Amino acid sequence: MTASLVKIGLSAATTAFALSLFAILAAALAARGSRPAFLVGARNALIVNFALVTLAAFTVMWSFVVTDFSVLYVAENANSRLPLLYRLTALWGAHEGSLLLWLWYLCLFSAIAVMIHWRSHPLSMPWIIATLAAVQAGFIGFIVFLSSPFREIFPAPPDGRDLNPLLQDPGLAFHPPLLYMGYVAFSVPFAFAVAALIRGHAGAEWVRAVRRWTLFAWAALTSGIMLGGYWAYYELGWGGYWAWDPVENASFLPWLTGTAFLHSIMAQDRRNMFHTWNVFLIVTTFALSLLGTFLVRSGVLTSVHSFAVDPGRGTYMLAFLAVVMVAGYGLVVWRAERLTAATQLESAWSREAMLLVNNLFLLAAAAVVLLGTLYPLIVEAVSGDRVTVGAPYFNKVAIPMLVAVVFLMGIGPVVPWRSIKARRLRDLLRWPALAALVALAVALLAGVREAIGLAAIGAVAFTLSATLLDFRRSVAAHRAVARGGWLSSTWRVMRNARQRYGGMIVHLGILVIAFGMLASGLFQQTVIVSLKPGESIALGPYHVTFRGVESVDGPNYRARAGRFDVSRDGVPVMEMRPEKRSYQERQMVTTEAAIASSLMGDLYLVLGDEAAHGAATVRGYWNPLILWLWVGWLVVLVGAAVAGSARLSAARTPAAAAVAQEQPA
Amino acid sequence: MTTLAQSQAPKLRPWKLVLGGIVMAMLAVLAWGLTRDPSYIPSQLVGRSVPAFALPELNGNGTVAADDLRGTPLVINFWASWCVSCRAEHGLLTGFGREVASRDDVRIVGINYRDAPAAAARFQDELGTFSYRSGQDPSGRTGIDFGVYGLPETFFIDRDGIVMARHVGPLTEAALKHNLSLIGVTR
Numbered sequence: 001m002t003a004s005l006v007k008i009g010l011s012a013a014t015t016a017f018a019l020s021l022f023a024i025l026a027a028a029l030a031a032r033g034s035r036p037a038f039l040v041g042a043r044n045a046l047i048v049n050f051a052l053v054t055l056a057a058f059t060v061m062w063s064f065v066v067t068d069f070s071v072l073y074v075a076e077n078a079n080s081r082l083p084l085l086y087r088l089t090a091l092w093g094a095h096e097g098s099l100l101l102w103l104w105y106l107c108l109f110s111a112i113a114v115m116i117h118w119r120s121h122p123l124s125m126p127w128i129i130a131t132l133a134a135v136q137a138g139f140i141g142f143i144v145f146l147s148s149p150f151r152e153i154f155p156a157p158p159d160g161r162d163l164n165p166l167l168q169d170p171g172l173a174f175h176p177p178l179l180y181m182g183y184v185a186f187s188v189p190f191a192f193a194v195a196a197l198i199r200g201h202a203g204a205e206w207v208r209a210v211r212r213w214t215l216f217a218w219a220a221l222t223s224g225i226m227l228g229g230y231w232a233y234y235e236l237g238w239g240g241y242w243a244w245d246p247v248e249n250a251s252f253l254p255w256l257t258g259t260a261f262l263h264s265i266m267a268q269d270r271r272n273m274f275h276t277w278n279v280f281l282i283v284t285t286f287a288l289s290l291l292g293t294f295l296v297r298s299g300v301l302t303s304v305h306s307f308a309v310d311p312g313r314g315t316y317m318l319a320f321l322a323v324v325m326v327a328g329y330g331l332v333v334w335r336a337e338r339l340t341a342a343t344q345l346e347s348a349w350s351r352e353a354m355l356l357v358n359n360l361f362l363l364a365a366a367a368v369v370l371l372g373t374l375y376p377l378i379v380e381a382v383s384g385d386r387v388t389v390g391a392p393y394f395n396k397v398a399i400p401m402l403v404a405v406v407f408l409m410g411i412g413p414v415v416p417w418r419s420i421k422a423r424r425l426r427d428l429l430r431w432p433a434l435a436a437l438v439a440l441a442v443a444l445l446a447g448v449r450e451a452i453g454l455a456a457i458g459a460v461a462f463t464l465s466a467t468l469l470d471f472r473r474s475v476a477a478h479r480a481v482a483r484g485g486w487l488s489s490t491w492r493v494m495r496n497a498r499q500r501y502g503g504m505i506v507h508l509g510i511l512v513i514a515f516g517m518l519a520s521g522l523f524q525q526t527v528i529v530s531l532k533p534g535e536s537i538a539l540g541p542y543h544v545t546f547r548g549v550e551s552v553d554g555p556n557y558r559a560r561a562g563r564f565d566v567s568r569d570g571v572p573v574m575e576m577r578p579e580k581r582s583y584q585e586r587q588m589v590t591t592e593a594a595i596a597s598s599l600m601g602d603l604y605l606v607l608g609d610e611a612a613h614g615a616a617t618v619r620g621y622w623n624p625l626i627l628w629l630w631v632g633w634l635v636v637l638v639g640a641a642v643a644g645s646a647r648l649s650a651a652r653t654p655a656a657a658a659v660a661q662e663q664p665a
Numbered sequence: 666m667t668t669l670a671q672s673q674a675p676k677l678r679p680w681k682l683v684l685g686g687i688v689m690a691m692l693a694v695l696a697w698g699l700t701r702d703p704s705y706i707p708s709q710l711v712g713r714s715v716p717a718f719a720l721p722e723l724n725g726n727g728t729v730a731a732d733d734l735r736g737t738p739l740v741i742n743f744w745a746s747w748c749v750s751c752r753a754e755h756g757l758l759t760g761f762g763r764e765v766a767s768r769d770d771v772r773i774v775g776i777n778y779r780d781a782p783a784a785a786a787r788f789q790d791e792l793g794t795f796s797y798r799s800g801q802d803p804s805g806r807t808g809i810d811f812g813v814y815g816l817p818e819t820f821f822i823d824r825d826g827i828v829m830a831r832h833v834g835p836l837t838e839a840a841l842k843h844n845l846s847l848i849g850v851t852r
Contacts, residue, residue: 157747280684294695314699322692329688333681337674374691377698 006071009059010150016052016107017140019045023133031126042129043114049136050111057104060149061091070156073097073149078160089173096149098176102293103139105184109213110136113188117209124206127195135187138320146313171231175224179251182221183289186258188213190286190328193279197331200338204272207265210282212644214265218258219640225251226633233626234595241629244394249373250292256366257285260359267352270417274352275339276332277359283328288366290321295373347419354412358405365401369394395452403456406514409507410463413500414470428466435465446523453522460518464511467504494642502643509635516628520601525622528608532615540622542603543567544576548614549607557581559592562607562616566596578607602626710820710828715741716810720800723777723785729800731826738848739822740765740773742836743808744799745780746788748816754835755792761841762796764852771850775799778808778816823848 023045030039060073064087069075077093078086091097110132118125143149189210196206228248229241242248261281267274294317345353372389414428439461443454471490474497478489494501527537536545547563559581566574578594596603601624608617710716719730742758744751758773765773777785777799789795802808811820821830821844829847832840842852 318692318695318699321695325688325692329684333684334675336678336681337676374694377694381694381697 005059005068006063006150006152009056010144010148012052012056012059013140013144013150016049016056017137017144019049019052020133020137020140023049024130024137027126027130027133031130039126039129042126042133043118046107046114046129046133046136047111050107053100053104053107053140056150057091057100060097060100061088064088064090067160068156069158069160070152070154071149072151072153075153075157075160080159082160085170086173092176092180096143096147098180099139099143099147099293100149101177102180102184103136103143105180106132106136106139106187109185109188113191113213121192121195121205121209123201124192124195124199127198128191131191131194132187135191135324138323142313142316142320146316169231171227171234175227175231178220178227179224182217182219182224182258183254183292185213185217185220186254186282186286186289189217189261189282193282194328194331197279197335197339200335204269207268207278211265211269214258214262214282215640215644218255218262219637219644221251221255221258222636222640223633225255226630230630241626244372244391246295246373249369249394250288250295253366253370253373254285254288254292256362256369257281257288260362260366261285263355264359267355271343271352273343273345274356276336279339280329280332281359281363283325283332284366287321287325287328288370290324294318294321349415349422349425350419351412351415351417354408354415358408358412361401361405361408365398365405368397368401372397399452400455403452403459406456406463406511407459409510410459410466413504413507414466428469431469432462432466436462448522450522453518456514456518460511460514463507467507467511470504471501498642498646502639502641502646505639505642506636507639509632509637509639512632512635513629514632516625516632519625519628520623523624527620528617529620530611530615530617532613537618537620539603539620540601540624541568542573542622543570544603544605544620546616546618549610549616552579554581560607560610562605562618564594564605566603576603576605578605580607597627599627599631600624710812711831713828715739715820715822715826715828716807718776718800718802718807718810720776720802720807723775723782723799723801725782727798729774729776729798734772734774735826736824737769738771738824738845738850740771740845741776741811741820741822742773743776743778743802743811743813743816743818743820745778745816746784747780751817751835752792754817754837757836757838757841759793759795766796771845771848773797776802776807778802778813779805819844821845821848 023042026038026042026045029035030042060071063071063074064078065084067074067078067080067082067087069078073094073096074090077090077097082090092101113132114125114129117128121128192206192210196203225248228251232243233241261278264274264278264281268278345356347353372393375389410432411429415425436458440454440458443457448454448457471493474493475486475489478484478493479486482489482492484492525539527539529537531537531546533546533548536543538544543566545565545567547565549560549562552559552561559579561577561579564576564578565572566576574596576594576596579592581592591606594605601622604621604623606619608619610616715731717731719728719732721727722729740761744758758775762773765771774797775795779802781803782801785799800807805813811818817835819832819836820828821832823829830844832844845852
């Protein structure tokens with residue numbers, strides 16, 4: 001019965017493949033001959049595709065729910081004892097299902113995009129639909145012909161191989177869907193950019209349309225990356241959250257260029273400049289999203305699932321990436337002359353110049369991270385040597401650029417568009433500069449000697465004070481006119497300029513994250529010691545005394561639990577019990593670190609091996625202020641939501657429309 | 666109007682050449698990467714000590730432990746009954762196992778990864794019995810220590826207990842010979 005279910009899924013996907021081909025053709029014909037019926041047909045095909053792919057994904061998910069091991073993908077990634085939650089998330093536990101999830105997002109966003117922009121962008125619509133349909137065709141073709149999650153095996157094995165144990169964790173279960181949501185949401189701005197390029201009319205309209213899509217994609221990507229870091233920190237127990245692994249880099253690359261794009265489209269919106277640059281950035285961001293999928297899923301770099309690579313799959317993905325890159329960049333190159341900006345930079349001290357510099361730093365950071373990620377391949381191609389590029393390289397080359405970006409975050413928003421007088425700029429930045437100096441002095445006194453750490457501390461202090469002062473100035477100006485209280489004025493200022501202050505809140509969130517990274521990175525304390533009962537160690541502000549190890553029985557496990565009394569300034573504050581558990585049913589040993597989190601820092605204890613006379617090895621970390629990373633993430637999300645809720649002010653629209661009309665269509 | 670059209674005609678500019686060059690170079694590197702044999706994956710483990718393990722033996726008597734295997738070059742093969750590619754290397758491994766039994770300069774053990782003893786026994790009944798011992802790793806815990814991604818995987822460890830090579834995917838005669846030479850064993 002259920003065996004026929006994935007057959008339905010396969011038929012649905014195959015139909016969707018045919019429909020996506022039809023949509024490309026119909027949309028292209030509609031663009032050539034402006035025949036609206038064809039365009040309506042193409043649009044409806046994309047909407048039907050969403051239903052079809054949803055059905056296809058559902059058949060696989062249902063096969064997991066009922067643990068139908070006659071489906072190969074289920075047999076390889078589930079087990080009858082796997083809890084329902086992980087049977088559901090196992091859908092994206094391996095290659096085939098991940099791509100199905102990718103495709104599902106693509107169809108969802110395509111359907112939403114054609115519905116909400118249908119009326120507002122009639123001239124670009126054929127090309128938007130053709131682009132989205134072409135990307136869909138590329139992915140559905142892959143899933144149907146080369147990487148099918150619908151394949152069956154006969155006879156069905158009695159039980160499945162189970163989900164990779166590393167993925168059996170809530171943090172990691174929801175990390176891929178968020179990351180993919182971010183990757184895929186960039187396809188809509190990409191489709192708008194392609195349409196703008198083909199029409200040779202990259203005016204303000206496409207920038208308006210993609211602003212929210214870009215914000216959404218950016219927020220999802222940010223969340224995916226942060227959730228990955230959260231999982232690494234709380235579950236892996238090595239006290240860190242980011243390792244510059246190729247897979248992590250793959251998600252960071254589109255984040256960097258997407259962040260650049262999010263900023264530079266403001267210059268096009270407000271000042272009608274950077275047209276070519278913007279289309280270049282979005283093509284790059286989408287290409288990097290695809291590259292991320294390609295790197296993680298093809299085994300080109302040392303990564304997961306390499307042995308399962310069917311050479312056909314890698315070739316197909318590379319060909320697909322090549323088509324997207326050649327078509328995207330080809331259009332940029334071919335149409336660049338039509339996109340010449342209407343205005344030029346007037347001054348090196350202007351918002352637009354600052355945005356340009358910010359973009360250059362972000363892009364340079366992306367370039368060095370990309371180079372570091374692909375470097376092992378390049379070296380092997382040239383000399384045959386195998387090398388790995390580790391964290392020291394990335395920390396050395398990428399971190400300084402990111403510090404520079406943080407510093408620019410302080411200057412950019414306070415500098416007005418067009419130009420500012422040097423004297424006025426000095427006045428604006430006097431206090432932030434002073435704050436940076438004070439922070440530097442404090443850091444030097446605290447014993448920080450690393451140049452890059454000091455620079456980062458200065459940059460964070462500078463930008464934090466500049467951002468807060470900017471809030472204060474706006475509210476004070478509002479009060480001078482409206483005579484409200486501080487709170488009501490702040491509320492009004494924020495509400496009236498949600499785009500700007502949403503962005504400023506995001507900046508604050510990023511600063512909070514940077515603050516947490518700096519503090520935990522520079523002041524982390526680590527000890528690995530063998531302790532006898534009664535002995536104690538000092539970690540951060542705490543005094544940790546080992547009391548011994550005892551046996552504890554849980555519902556489905558037996559554990560050895562260490563008892564530690566934690567005191568602060570001689571006053572007992574808590575007891576911590578890191579455990580080593582052995583789960584009988586799964587015959588699995590897990591290490592349960594004991595973590596006492598507070599805004600001041602995390603005390604993190606791991607119980608190691610036991611020795612004679614009740615002694616045990618103990619790993620302890622004091623990670624100061626690390627909780628602020630996740631607090632900052634929430635602030636970023638709030639800021640993105642505020643910025644996304646803004647409608648672009650009506651006052652600007654006629655002017656922008658007038659500019660757009662001046663350009664030949 | 667003509668001047669406008671001319672000003673909009675595509676022109677060859679330096680940045681276009683650079684952009685085109687970078688795109689082509691990147692695609693070329695990735696294409697080359699695909700042609701590589703993914704079996705030779707650099708492992709984090711290579712150059713380090715073999716992770717400690719002490720696993721109950723598959724047949725139920727005794728323990729297969731890393732500490733007992735020190736001092737002689739060692740081959741560790743991760744396998745499972747559900748692993749299709751393991752069937753491809755089975756003949757080579759059983760043959761090599763018989764050969765190793767008669768020499769004292771190299772040893773081999775298997776690790777039965779995330780499998781059930783009954784299924785593993787059926788697998789050996791069907792394809793031939795290993796002439797060496799296998800430890801049971803039903804939870805995959807030891808596999809995680811070794812960084813096992815997918816089966817089969819084979820690790821080559823020298824007499825000092827340092828991992829010298831990791832082979833991902835079914836072993837071939839040539840790969841076995843090459844990797845054995847890395848731990849000072851000739852075949």
